[in-house]
Amino acid sequence: MSEAISAPHKPTGLTALANPTRFMALSAKIMPWLWTLAALLIGVGLVWAWNAPEDYQQGITVRIMYVHVPSAWMAMFVYMVMAVSALGVLIWRHPLADVSIRAAVPLGAAFTLICLVTGSLWGRPMWGTWWVWDARLTSVFVLFLMYLGIFALQRAMDDPVKAARPAAILVLVGVINIPIIRFSVDWWNTLHQPASVIRLDGPTIHPTMLWPLLICGVGFTVLFFAMHMLGMRNEIRQRRIEGMRRAGAREKTAQPMRVVVDEGGAS
Amino acid sequence: MSHMAFVLLSYGVAASILGGLIAWLWLSARATSAELSRLEAQGVKRRSEA
Amino acid sequence: MIALILRDIRLGVRSGGSGLIGVLFFLSVVAVTPFAIGPNLNLLAQIGPAILWIGALLASLLGLDRLFQIDLEDGSLDVLVLARHDQPLALTVFAKCVAHWLITGLPLVIAAPLFGILLNMPLEATAATTATLLVGTPAITFIGAMGASVTATLPRGGLLVSVIVLPFVIPVLIFGVQAALGATVAGTPFLQPFLFLSAMTLFFSVLGPLAASFALRQLEG
Numbered sequence: 001m002s003e004a005i006s007a008p009h010k011p012t013g014l015t016a017l018a019n020p021t022r023f024m025a026l027s028a029k030i031m032p033w034l035w036t037l038a039a040l041l042i043g044v045g046l047v048w049a050w051n052a053p054e055d056y057q058q059g060i061t062v063r064i065m066y067v068h069v070p071s072a073w074m075a076m077f078v079y080m081v082m083a084v085s086a087l088g089v090l091i092w093r094h095p096l097a098d099v100s101i102r103a104a105v106p107l108g109a110a111f112t113l114i115c116l117v118t119g120s121l122w123g124r125p126m127w128g129t130w131w132v133w134d135a136r137l138t139s140v141f142v143l144f145l146m147y148l149g150i151f152a153l154q155r156a157m158d159d160p161v162k163a164a165r166p167a168a169i170l171v172l173v174g175v176i177n178i179p180i181i182r183f184s185v186d187w188w189n190t191l192h193q194p195a196s197v198i199r200l201d202g203p204t205i206h207p208t209m210l211w212p213l214l215i216c217g218v219g220f221t222v223l224f225f226a227m228h229m230l231g232m233r234n235e236i237r238q239r240r241i242e243g244m245r246r247a248g249a250r251e252k253t254a255q256p257m258r259v260v261v262d263e264g265g266a267s
Numbered sequence: 268m269s270h271m272a273f274v275l276l277s278y279g280v281a282a283s284i285l286g287g288l289i290a291w292l293w294l295s296a297r298a299t300s301a302e303l304s305r306l307e308a309q310g311v312k313r314r315s316e317a
Numbered sequence: 318m319i320a321l322i323l324r325d326i327r328l329g330v331r332s333g334g335s336g337l338i339g340v341l342f343f344l345s346v347v348a349v350t351p352f353a354i355g356p357n358l359n360l361l362a363q364i365g366p367a368i369l370w371i372g373a374l375l376a377s378l379l380g381l382d383r384l385f386q387i388d389l390e391d392g393s394l395d396v397l398v399l400a401r402h403d404q405p406l407a408l409t410v411f412a413k414c415v416a417h418w419l420i421t422g423l424p425l426v427i428a429a430p431l432f433g434i435l436l437n438m439p440l441e442a443t444a445a446t447t448a449t450l451l452v453g454t455p456a457i458t459f460i461g462a463m464g465a466s467v468t469a470t471l472p473r474g475g476l477l478v479s480v481i482v483l484p485f486v487i488p489v490l491i492f493g494v495q496a497a498l499g500a501t502v503a504g505t506p507f508l509q510p511f512l513f514l515s516a517m518t519l520f521f522s523v524l525g526p527l528a529a530s531f532a533l534r535q536l537e538g
Contacts (some may be wrong), residue, residue, distance in 0.1 A: 033279040061270045067281045111286050125273050145484040152480055156471050165535040166467035173463055173528045230292045237299035244306045
């Protein structure tokens with residue numbers, strides 16, 4: 001039953017981080033750098049994006065691309081991080097894998113929401129419609145629903161350790177949606193434009209637009225890792241709090257005489 | 268709505284959602300740290316002291 | 318496996334007939350639609366396949382938490398999971414899905430043509446819709462097995478199952494309605510979406526029980 005926190009046998013690689021205390025210590029050192037790097041990259045990326053040329057056809061609305069596309073990348077990337085963490089839960093039984101999924105879900109949902117909203121705001125002036133049920137938009141919408149479903153499932157059980165494996169299974173079953181999103185614009189005749197960055201023949205975007213886009217993408221990625229790390233730290237602290245409250249309650253029931261001055265504490 | 272308005276709205280939405288996330292994470296960090304220190308000050312021991 | 322299917326059918330029919338409740342819910346959806354949309358018969362005929370599919374989908378989703386509930390309540394779910402050393406758990410789940418579909422899905426398929434009349438649908442549309450429902454509702458059951466298994470021990474798992482299964486069932490709905498419309502609307506194909514739908518059912522018939530067996534094994538602790 002007590003698989004949640006256990007000391008590793010071989011302190012290498014990810015297993016070195018299996019001990020939450022070590023993770024907290026390491027992440028405390030790394031996190032400030034991540035935040036700084038993210039702010040830097042996004043700042044530079046946005047400035048460059050605003051100075052990049054306007055699109056020949058779209059004019060200024062092309063600037064939406066610099067938030068829409070990175071958030072779309074993140075929506076899928078976060079899900080893949082969750083999928084790897086899910087493997088960690090089910091196969092390698094890594095103690096922090098479930099914490100990783102829990103922290104990642106709201107972030108992934110947020111990026112997906114940004115992608116959907118900015119896409120809609122881009123579609124209105126570009127295509128004349130706020131929304132269309134083509135393959136790309138529908139599959140991203142489905143991804144959003146999946147994030148919400150995983151979120152709901154994890155919080156439906158009081159004990160997070162028990163919820164870990166069902167949630168991991170759900171994450172892994174949903175992975176089939178990611179290639180569908182990726183290739184939806186190739187497999188179906190969609191209103192959404194086909195892939196123009198990650199293609200076999202190389203990107204079709206002009207470098208003056210491609211570079212700020214990539215920098216924003218990397219910036220968003222680093223930002224995600226910073227938020228993810230912070231979320232994991234919060235989750236670890238929360239579990240410790242709950243463990244301590246339970247232990248405290250047990251102490252008190254075991255030794256009733258000691259329950260003197262408590263200042264309305266751990267109850 | 269002018270095209271510029273759409274662009275600004277997009278950046279605004281993205282900034283709000285990300286900003287809201289960061290704020291929520293930061294506030295949770297403060298709350299959990301404070302609660303942990305409070306419990307530790309009370310002398311409650313953790314199950315495993317690693 | 319046959320024995321398991323028969324047992325499940327007998328249990329399902331005995332304990333409150335979830336098949337009948339499903340059909341009644343299906344009927345409710347079909348019945349309120351003309352009130353909501355207005356008595357425009359042409360419009361009803363046009364959206365008829367979609368309404369039938371929505372009703373059948375929702376009725377199926379509602380019935381999903383019954384998949385493991387009876388066994389969970391009397392402890393035989395543990396017995397079934399333990400029996401996995403004799404018969405693969407995925408096969409056991411597959412058998413339960415077959416039984417579940419026979420009790421809850423098949424009645425919906427049978428009811429569909431009758432409800433098609435309520436929606437003033439032409440014969441070809443009704444036939445096509447019934448065919449797509451016949452092929453598509455098993456997909457809902459199979460992927461629903463995955464959802465039901467991860468929520469098996471939750472107190473209000475029923476609602477959560479619908480939320481979880483919904484993203485996976487949306488493609489089934491899309492192709493189901495596309496195929497149904499393809500039979501009547503000129504210029505749209507029937508066979509392609511129908512084949513996609515069949516492929517999805519086959520795919521989920523493997524993925525669903527596999528994922529469910531994995532999840533059920535975790536219940537052992």
